[in-house]
Amino acid sequence: MIISALHLYQYQIPLDKLLPVGSQRIDVRRGLVLKVEAIDETGQVLTEQVEIAPLSGLDIDGNPLHGFSKESLTQVSDKLESLLEQLVQKPIADLLDIADVESLPSLAFGLSLMHAKLKGQLNGHTISLNADRKIIPLLYRNSDESINALHQRVSDLPADVHAAKVKVAQTSLEEEVQLIHQILVIRPDLKLRLDANRGFDLEQAIDFAACLPLASIEYIEEPCQRASDNAAFYRAIGMPWALDESLNDPMFQFTMQPGLTALVVKPMLIGTLEKLQKLQAEAEHSGVRFILSSSLEASLGIEALARLSQIMTPDELPGLDTLTAFSYDLLVDSGKPRCQSWGDLTLIKSC
Ligand SMILES: O=C(O)CCC(=O)c1ccccc1C(=O)O
Ligand SMILES: [Mg+2]
Structure with a gap:
């Protein structure tokens, strides 16, 4: 060709x-x-x-x-x-x-x-980006938004959604612990993927995680400011954790560590499909989940990630809910x- x-x-x-x-x-x-x-x-x-x-x-x-x-x-x-x-x-x-x-x-x-x-x-891989696709909803509070608005979004989640991603390490520890408990009161069946974006030091991460119901937390992404503290975090509290930002380091090398349970992978930040496949093989060899996630692409890029995830990780749901925030679609109709x-x-x- x-x-x-x-x-x-x-x-x-x-x-x-x-x-x-x-x-x-x-x-x-x-x-x-x-x-x-x-x-x-x-x-x-x-x-x-x-x-x-x-x-x-x-x-x-x-x-x-x-x-x-x-x-x-x-x-x-x-x-x-x-x-x-x-x-x-x-x-x-x-x-x-x-x-x-x-x-x-x-x-x-x-x-x-x-x-x-x-x-x-x-x-x-005929992907529908429209209503019926299975998603991992992304829950976070905008500064101008009341806590009730977020509660309402949780109440409105379809019954067949069983996992959600929640941004943490954004406001105060008390507020966020309360938020997670409230989410679970509304939807006790949800399994939560927390994302701290390296917002805690080791002590804060432990204090925070100690207040949460372990069984409802799938994992926490990048709990510690220093990724080298993540294993100590796990030893202290037993909460599985995932890597995200660490993967963006051009020098990143996969090594198994205590409590590491998933790689949250943004292909736009990693490189070729071959490089992605190599990383996936290394992770899965150690029993670490490989979960594709958006880098805030528009609908054209999100459609490609949805197809890729169907092919590469058919048993995982990718993190693509960021498309919800876009005011209109790009070349591929997702129903906007x-x-x-x-x-x-x-x-x-x-x-
Ligand atoms: O993973 C998801 O569900 C959505 C994507 C997401 O959260 C994200 C998107 C762009 C930059 C950073 C992040 C993040 O994981 O913190
Ligand atoms: Mg993340």
């Missing part, structure tokens, strides 16, 4: 409600869409598109986001612009060759995903009132 044309676009989508990025908040999401046309052996033209959206940029206060993508959107966009010319009239295998040596994780992921899509490797189409995007380059 030969690449006949490439187009690079930028999108920008305001959010209906703020989305958390660790302890920071964003109110708009920007990213790139790469569209590739390729001609197969029978002369047929195939078109595929991927979203490439590093999780960087500015929060609502104008401060740079920290802890997630190290590359900026401009960096990715500039690099892609120069790659387009290099790829035109080349076999699609070149996408993989470039992805394999690409140092920017979001770009490596995008190129490798594009290759998989053109090869049809994501086909046959509006869906941006090609004409709504800014064309950066075509060749």
